[in-house]
Amino acid sequence: MAPFQFIERPSPFNTSAGKTLPIFAVTPAHIDTGSIDPIALDWARKAGFKAESGAVLLIPSADHLGGALFGLGSRPSEAPFLTGKLARSLPPGKWHIETAPLTANRLALGYGLGSYRFERYRSPRPEAPTLMIPADADAGDIKRQLAGVFLARDLINTPTNDMGPEALESVFRALAAHYKADVSVISGEALLTQNFPLVHTVGRASAEAPRLLELRWGKKGHRKVTLVGKGVCFDTGGLDIKTAASMHLMKKDMGGAANVLGLALMIMDAKLKVELRVIVPAVENSISSNAFRPGDIYRSRKGLTVQIDNTDAEGRLILADALAYADQEKTDLMVDMATLTGAARVALGPDLPPFFTDDEDLARDLFEASLTVDDPLWRMPLYMGYDKDVSARIADLTNAPSGGMAGSITAALFLKRFVTNAKSWVHFDIYAWAQSERPHSPVGGEAQAIRALYHHIGRLAG
Structure with a gap:
């Protein structure tokens, strides 16, 4: 049985199979040392991406969107639910976290909390992005x-x-x-x-x-x-x-x-x-x-x-x-x-x-x-x-x-x-x-x- 909802809203998480786009959650140290995906790293350096806290940089591929870089800043432990910003920054689509120095539960809970919208009295808005809950997270909780x-x-x-x-x-x-x-x-x-x-x-x-x-x-x-x-x-x-x-x-x-x-x-x-x-x-x-x-x-x-x-x-x-x-x-x-x-x-x-x-x-x-x-x-x-x-x-x-x-x-x-x-x-x-x-x-x-x-x-x- 799904949890009770007072106002019905779409899930912030992926609920069906299919291709998902990668998110590389990184600190400035990852950029400096080059310890992330080479294509993402090359794009980050060309764009001057510094991995500041909450910064998002979309990564193109040959003919469409290829993924995103997400900055955690130098002290990610001080903002445990920073991934909530992704829910308001990413374009519509299905996403997954490819790399992140965060616990799976914090990552998913932060994204979910940040996805909240109170839209009972508003006209329908464009489709929101969804995130795949990491396999090692407690999805039910x-x-x-x-x-x-x-x-x-x-x-x-x-x-x-x-x-x-x-x-x-x-x-x-x-x-x-x-x-x-x-x-x-x-x-x-x-x-x-x-x-x-x-x-x-x-x-x-x-x-x-x-x-x-x-x-x-x-x-x-x-x-x-x-x-x-x-x-x-x-x-x-x-x-x-x-x-x-x-x-x-x-x-x-x-x-x-x-x-x-x-x-x-x-x-x-x-x-x-x-x-x-x-x-x-x-x-x-x-x-x-x-x-x-x-x-x-x-x-x-x-x-x-x-x-x-x-x-x-x-x-x-x-x-x-x-x-x-x-x-x-x-x-x-x-x-x-x-x-x-x-x-x-x-x-x-x-x-x-x-x-x-x-x-x-x-x-x-x-x-x-x-x-x-x-x-x-x-x-x-x-x-x-x-x-x-x-x-x-x-x-x-x-x-x-x-x-x-x-x-x-x-x-x-x-x-x-x-x-x-x-x-x-x-x-x-x-x-x-x-x-x-x-x-x-x-x-x-x-x-x-x-x-x-x-x-x-x-x-x-x-």
């Missing part, structure tokens, strides 16, 4: 990782008029159906009767009802993994309304949900021996006569009361109910992912997602997984000295501590109040967006940390 990453990117890139809470539920159900997982949904006023008051509070002003989505897959008795993703399909900021510039990218405020669904796809497609649970509170933070207000106080599912000091700090509210619900069952690993704070971007920028955990072994394992699969992440401190800052004067907690300092830490400490039973818990404060084009991704929605998490969970599952 590469394809499922691409499917997970592409699902996350597609969901984030889709505008809210086509990806509100109802549409997100539809994708959630389709993913579950593809892998024969069980789904339950609590929606609208039922959130109040079933004790999800904060999810209801944040989402009640929208024309589309707020909802809590839950997926279960796998066999009981295996390691239990629970994924929780922030699903704010659009965030106006509520009554503390954002500026137009700040609202521009708020279709991506469900990036946490998109990323946990991409990770869930990888886990289920690989048939990892885990008992998987995925929980997504899906809402739109809108403005209406029944919108929640600054100064309001609400009781959470856990019983803790929360004072609303800023309606634009809504993500931690819906996650509080979702985490408390997830924490009612013992779990070996609980992961939550959310586009939660601007403070995380100030600290580490858009491309390096921070994570917070008080489990030292888990922190070490995640960092090792990050290095192994070249999926960057960085640990930030759960500094308990700031825990007092999430307390409120007339309620148990505030959703927006005053002072504006250590915002990503205090947000993580707020969430920590709702997780007490999980054996291990980790919170990821992701950006879920690529601000500039990179070899392995265009500008737009991005999967962050899920390849590292997939690697770690695979090891956890044995």
